[in-house]
């Protein structure tokens with residue numbers, strides 16, 4: 578594919594090179610894998626969020642994160658850890674309507690995912706030193722992309738939702754006889770720890786905890802928190818991908834146990 582005439586690297590004042598890029602490596606692999614990975618997650622999460630089956634294991638109190646918090650009368654008995662706030666919901670409203678839109682907004686406005694989908698879906702640019710297919714570029718200066726600046730508010734809500742997921746994971750140490758511990762707990766706890774890793778490694782977290790300060794010496798506590806967030810932040814991309822995987826694994830495992838396809842490996846209870 579050739580770049581549009583007279584823009585970017587084809588501008589009149591630039592050296593005359595006919596190719597779109599002179600790179601000889603397989604630069605298209607990363608955008609391709611990104612499209613595949615994000616598509617698989619979005620399709621899986623959308624289907625699971627709407628089907629309303631096999632999301633709660635009564636015996637062990639396992640609740641999949643895709644249905645948390647469950648606050649409507651449509652939720653199966655026992656799954657509403659925070660009470661029932663609304664009546665029956667039509668099928669087109671997911672039972673986790675309180676969290677899913679914010680989680681979607683949190684990931685959609687995430688600085689890492691923006692890089693990922695700007696490159697892989699919008700080819701803006703497809704890779705470093707590979708010419709873009711379009712002539713115009715306004716970045717994030719106009720609607721709707723200027724709204725990406727509200728990311729910190731999604732971070733605040735994402736923080737609260739991580740608390741909710743933590744509460745769910747703690748309540749899941751249950752068996753019909755009282756305390757219980759099974760493989761499902763291991764999966765739920767690992768998922769929650771990694772979700773905290775993703776949430777606390779957020780660029781907005783780094784900014785609000787200490788990144789916006791000028792004099793660290795006057796704010797020793799915030800400096801320590803900022804140092805911690807900064808360390809995590811260097812792994813933000815990894816947390817972003819790993820948590821997509823652990824969310825699918827967690828949901829899938831609970832779906833298999835709840836549907837009776839497999840039984841939970843119990844260590845206690």
Ligand code: FES
Nearest residue numbers: 687688689779780
């Ligand atoms: S930058 Fe990725 S979650 Fe905030």
